[in-house]
Amino acid sequence: MKKFYYYLLSSLFILGVSATLVLACGDDNGSEGDDDDNDSQKDDDDNDDDDNDDNGGGGKLPTGGFSGVDNGDGTITDKTTGLMWAKELKGSYQDTPHGEAAPYCEALELGGHTDWRLPTIEEMRSLIVGCEATMLGGACNVYGPCASDEQTCMANCQGCDLIAGPGEGGYYLDDIFGGKSKSMYSGSWSSTEVGYSAGMVFTVDWRNASVGAASTVGKFNVRCVRKP
Secondary structure (H helix, E strand, O other): OHHHHHHHHHHHHHHHHHHHHHHHHHHHHHHHHHHHHOHHHHHHHHHHHHHHHOOOOOOOOOOOOOOEEEOOOOEEEEOOOOOEEEOOOOOOOOOEEHHHHHHHHHHOOEOOEOOOEOOOHHHHHOOEOOOOOOOOOOOOOOOOOOOOOHHHHHOOOOOOOOOOOOOHHHOOEOOOOOHHHOOOOOEEEEEEEOOOOOOEEEEEEOOOOEEEEEEOOOEEEOOOEEOO
16 A cells, blocks of 8 residues: 555656646747747838838938038039939930830949939939928928829929029029039939829929929939939
8 A cells, every 4th residue: 555655646746747847848938939929020120121112101311401512423412311313414305204214323333333223202302402392391292102192192292483493593403413404404203103193203393393293105304313
């Protein structure tokens, strides 16, 4: 009988130790599983992707106004946004279809750089001077595709008085962009497609600083940009 109780107690002791070990291992695995899932990390990654990929819904660039420096190599750097711009426009008076604009910038070699691209509408607006409504941070709400209706999207984007800007010739563009970058030029293409109308792209008209939408079959100017 004593042997029976001895074996019984030994068995219960062993079972208790085993159960404790299983629970402990289960807690560790659960913790590791939680670490692997790491919901907070996933949320951060998603937010980063959204910031990089989404050009709509409010501005992401600083709104202090254009402050350009001529780099002496055909490029202009805006100290406010950090963007680098081609000093001159492509070609002659409004001669570029939208389908040729992006490939032109991507093939451009200027100032020792080859990573040029067509600017977004927000980046284009960062060049506007002297018209508060369409400068970055102004009443015009076009920063990205703008998927709402045209009336809501384009409100307050009509710009200012024609040929009354602070730049040479009355343009709403800093005088650092001289020569053919101004004379007789009006609209410039952006890379931002219009969300409320297929086949349309946002543009900026430097004669009145208006933000508009133009059909991709039209022809406008091209000014390339890069982010150092």
